[in-house]
Amino acid sequence: MTDNSNKSPIKDSRILGIASLALAVVLFLSINVFSETAIKGVQFDLTEKSLYTLSDGTKETLAAVKEPITLRFFSTRQLTETTPGLTAYGERVKELLERYVALSNNVVKLELIDPEPFSPEEDRAVGFGLSGVPISEAGDLGYFGIAATNTTDDKDVIPFLTPQREQFLEYDLTRMINNLANPKKKVIALVSGIPVDSDPLKKYKAWALIDQLRQFFEVRPQGLTPKITDDVDLLMIVHPFGLSDESKYAIDQYVLRGGKAMVFVDPHAEEGARSNQALRLPAVKHANAVGHDFSPFARG
Structure with missing residues (x-):
């Protein structure tokens, strides 16, 4: 009968160490193979x-x-x-x-x-x-x-x-x-009673918003003229002080035909009350304090 009580603890620990090392190698190889096949393309953003x-x-x-x-x-x-x-x-x-x-x-x-x-x-x-x-x-x-x-x-x-x-x-x-x-940019017609776009003669610089819009759209200064061409995709009206009756009618007809318009007014501006006339057009509805990111990849 063999007495197992005389086994060397050093030998046992050495065997256990070798076994652990072998298991670690197997796990390492398994993880690498698995990562190459099962989770390739999965990325974690830790920045x-x-x-x-x-x-x-x-x-x-x-x-x-x-x-x-x-x-x-x-x-x-x-x-x-x-x-x-x-x-x-x-x-x-x-x-x-x-x-x-x-x-x-x-x-x-x-x-x-x-x-x-x-x-x-x-x-x-x-x-x-x-x-x-x-x-x-x-x-x-x-x-x-x-x-x-x-x-x-x-x-x-x-x-x-x-x-x-x-x-x-x-x-x-x-x-x-x-x-x-989308090499053919959508057209935004800009109607404004204040200098939001650049004017070299008057040394005005375009607002940062207008510069950013131009990176994605063709921004076409409309001034306060009543003519709205058929290729306009969006009418952007900014503080429209000084709109003529003809211009208001043209805007109203454009929206009634299914055209899209965004109206921005400052009710606290000096000419704010009169510029609000654009909001009284039958076809134009408005909301207070609306903000929007015009880029096509705004974070939700």
Whole structure:
């Protein structure tokens, strides 16, 4: 009869250690195989403020793309390797672009390009209008931007990707995709009694809202003239002080025909009472304190 009580505790612990190590290796391999097959494409956004959690609007924009759009990410290796933080930022940009490709069901294509000095790739970067920055005392230039094209050779670019604008990267990319997927912009006719649009003669600058609208729409200054052309998709009326009876009638008829209009007035402005006349049109209804994000990828 064998006495098991004389087994060495050192030997037992060694066997247990080997078994644990073997189990760990098996688990490691299993997890890697599983992650390659079962959860490929699943991503977690652990960045501060969830910078890479894409909005529903962006997902809808990408899902609606029907014709191929090519995104070309120009990144000069010498530039990213010698600029603090740019390598990591470039990797984040690449991962975000890959997500755009996946969400579009591969209708959006991605090209990664390293434009070295005096190379054909650099010529392409220059041709697209990307901005180069010096990377050597000899004056060689490096590039770190994105150029996008559609099947009809329309193009849009981000000349240089600055880390300071990282929080706006989704906005910039989705704007590009939207513009290339819809090259014919909707027309907004702007009717205003105050200078909301630019006027070089009077040295007025356009309001920031108007500049942003122009990134997605054709904004056509209408002034206070009564004529509204058939190609207008939306009538935007801003503090319409000074509207003539003819203009009011034209607006009313436009809305009655099924046209869309948005009216913005300030009831506390000096001329607010008289500008409210536009709201008395039979076809125009209004609501107080309405705010709206005009971009096609507003977060819900």
